[in-house]
Amino acid sequence: MKREVVIIGGGPAGLAAAIEAKKDGCDVLLVDENRRAGGQLFKQLHKFFGSRAHRAGVRGIDIGKQLLQETEELGIDFWLNSACIGIFPDKRAAVLRDGKTEIIEAEKLLLCTGGAENPLRFPGWTLPGVMGAGAAQTMANVQRVLPGKRILMIGSGNVGVIVAYQLLQAGADVVGIVEGMPKIGAYGVHAAKIRRAGIPFYLGSTIAEAKGTDHVEKAVIAKFENGQIVKGTEMETDVDVICVAVGLRPLSELAQMAGVQHDFIPEMGGWMPLHNADMETSVPGIYVAGDTAGVEEASTAMDEGRLAAAAAAEALGHLTKEQAEEKKAEIRERLDSLRQGPFGDRRMAAKERIIKKGV
């Protein structure tokens, strides 16, 4: 089967890309291994930041609904329960669907497979009850089942702080947030909610151990200095879940299979596919967007998806050079505005470095 634009992953980047590509006149196939699209948007109950164009002030869950509605209205060909299990030469994607593998020849291939949470290794880290913060968030907000009653959060970045608050909203008791650095990592507005709820932050501290036989029963936290646990400062607390929120990394296995050039970019979560200003990789016709192209936020993911889609539409001849340039300039301007401030500056600099490397 031959298709013009094949998008792997129906999260914020993939959905926004599909909508843009379809509007630009491309033949689009969107593939997602889940039974529902939207990626991780449906567990984001908080309001997003950014400008009005980014739907700031709208909850992630509502952005997800809007994107799905738009794909439906545009009649985008959408394969759910379909896992892309490999990329072969000449942009051929192998998709496992209904127990059979179909090979799709893509003229332009866009990889939007997202990111995954980093684990943290400490004694007891494999015990049931130690889980990614995102896993707890999925359970509470999507499945509506609490993973536990007394929860300790490791990591005070946005994910840790937002999920801690959402677990509280769902009815759990959050006993504290542990942070290795001397200060809170999250945006002030999210951290303030935790403060108001009376949840303590343990700064300059880390998890020393998870105790329990078949399940987490206690967490040991301790002071953390120069990368070492300070002996004698250990403190034990009863918990049934320990959430780990220590960053995410790009999921780029498919890009690796396709032979896309990668590099280690610490600000973006580690090993990631390199790309140019059009989100195109070192393999012509293969684009990346969203967390796959460096871990950022859902709002940047959507715009990166649109950027890649507009570039692909131009390359396919659906947009004139002028039309495409105008569109891309607009999107890039929005991306720049999202990469502002003390949190965005690092990501902006990293993205500029990536593009300068050239592919």
Added chain:
Amino acid sequence: METDTMRVLHHPILGELGQDDYVEIIVDGKKLQAKSGETIAAALMANGIHIHRYTTKKHEPRGVFCGIGQCTDCVMTVNGKPNVRTCITPVEDGMVIETQQGFGKRGTKE
């Protein structure tokens, strides 16, 4: 029933939990209630079950880690098929779910 204590019945943003249909699943030979449409992992969690499998070499328990089908820590034997990612597989009425030992064995549905 533990189901009622772990389920998020009231939520300030999502509202009240709808009265969905329940289905019956069989976990290690025991009949349990699960909400129609939820994942196996969610149903187990609501029923207070946290061990999904035991590792091959050291026989250590493992449960849910990533919750989005990426890490494969939560795999179990479902309807005789081993290594099913329970965090992204929805329950079905009459589904037979077993705690997996090691890599699991392919069995037959009862």
